Amino acid sequence: MPKRFNIGNTFLAIALGLCVIVILGAYNNKLATVNVSGFGADTTQWPTSFGFGKPATQQQIMAWDIDVRSDGLGLPPGSGTVVQGRVIYNTKCMACHGSLEKALPPDAKLPAPVLVSDSTSKVKAIGNYWPYASTVFDYIRRAMPYNLPGSLTDNEVYSVTAYLLNANKIIKADAMLDAKSLPQIVMPAQQLFINDDRHGGPEVR
């Protein structure tokens, strides 16, 4: 009997010991989790740099950095006119977007969105809904023509942008667009745009 009792005691001691270790472990984990948002959930501190990847070359950055910001940052050299844009539009865009000069039949079904609108039209397009002219340039340069994205030269993009802005009655027919003039255009819709300032909470807005 005494012997057995002893074994039981030892067992109990080991079990208790294990418990303590487990609890301590959980506690440590807890501390570690709190740390995750900073550095190093595990024992080693994170290095300032892992050294993975390689430095980007100026060449690669230039090849990919095609975006144009609303203040004009990123606009390439070159220029284009409404007159030149009309020719490009009619050959490379009209098939999908329709003619901008002839009024479309009301039930016309185009494979692509309508590109002209004004304050009276129901359709939301460049003239009444686009807040920045830079977006027209940026979007056409990256994604149009839909069947051949990225195929236009910068001059062609300036030209067709000019043609679209003129068709939307935003710039004059003799206008010329380049990196200087394009960001100066104020679009009618710009004043309408507001940032979402909701951050949860009970109110429905």
Place this chain on the structure above:
Amino acid sequence: MAAPKYVDMESQDNKAKEDQPFTHKKISRRLLLGGAATTAIVAMQSSLGKWIQVSAQQPLLKIDDPTKRIGPGPSVAGKRSPFEHPVRIKSDTSSRTPLQDLYSSLTPSDLHYERHHAGVPLIDPEKHELLIHGMVDNPMVFKLTDLKRFPSVTRTCFLECSGNFRSGKETMNPQEICGLTSQSEWTGLMLSTLFREAGVQPKATWFLAEGSDAAVMTRSIPVKKGFDDAMIVYAQNGEAIRPEQGYPMRLLLPGWEGNTCIKWLRRLELSDAPFMTREETSKYTYPVKDRIRQFSFEMDARSIITYPAYPNQLERGWVEIRGIAWSGRGKVVQVEVSTDAGKTWNAARLQEPVLDKAHTYFRYLWQWKGDETEIMSRAIDETNYTQPTLQQLIDARGSQINGYHMNPITAWQIKRDGRVLFKYIN
């Protein structure tokens, strides 16, 4: 040891190599598995444990009795039961998750909703590169293999298109109404890890994320989100991310509108202003009174009952009402269900674990006595926001509302004959 009823082809093959018990005809699996053959020579283990050949006279196969027929063996990749046909509904530019066919909050990868603007690109991961530049100290290029070396993280969250709202007729199912939401378990690295590696400059407040598809999709994202919980993910539900979801890598912004989670990610440019791309100006914006609201990133709390729903036929008696609820602003703290057209509401049971910015499965037991009624659910999230009715949304935003960021309560009409119809609003 009794002779096994079925012959394990795997061990038989091994045995065949060891003992060479087959002196003449080799038995093909196809032969064994039936087809027209009614007589076959099969190998069986005798009571002494030896492999012997027996000529088994099989009665005409009873195809509908699985206990009388050996099934196909293991395969290199599994398939769904031929009796199950969950499918996405597709249009030219999107496809929708069959919410009504799912039993929990997770979406099988092949049923994850899709929305792309110029198709799904085919990208060789060996050639794909991710560039990070702009207002960083070290402009860097990473291959997929580089990204996989960084400390990784796994997170389950929903992804929802902010144009996820359709209405218009009674005969619409959950998938048609709001199937542009799906949930996956994503694995990748924290964007903050990459931000630190590149040395994002303190003055950078926005970054542009760009995809490698034919739309060269771009969105501007506040740097704060990048440091908060943004990830670059390369795996979905335990395997490499699906092509439709951005293979080989995508941006994941938990809780934010799907379009911001740029797929086929190839470039991150740090900046001190948003870029005003087409997808954050002409699209994904919406009229609020006489203004146009822009940069609505977080998805508002929402829920939908996925059972019973159109086209289910209800029977009198106990019904477990089931559905999903989610919020882009944190956890769903409660889902309330009404079975009397919104007069009274009761808390549904939430399936644990309830995760942050994740589909949460809910259930509510109800006894349908055969009366005509309407059933509906509403989600309440941890910011104390309650999913509104369409009328509340219209009152708050004006009647000009378009389809973006609409999260109204979805109601189902229960007809006396048990038909369940969408209560659509014109």
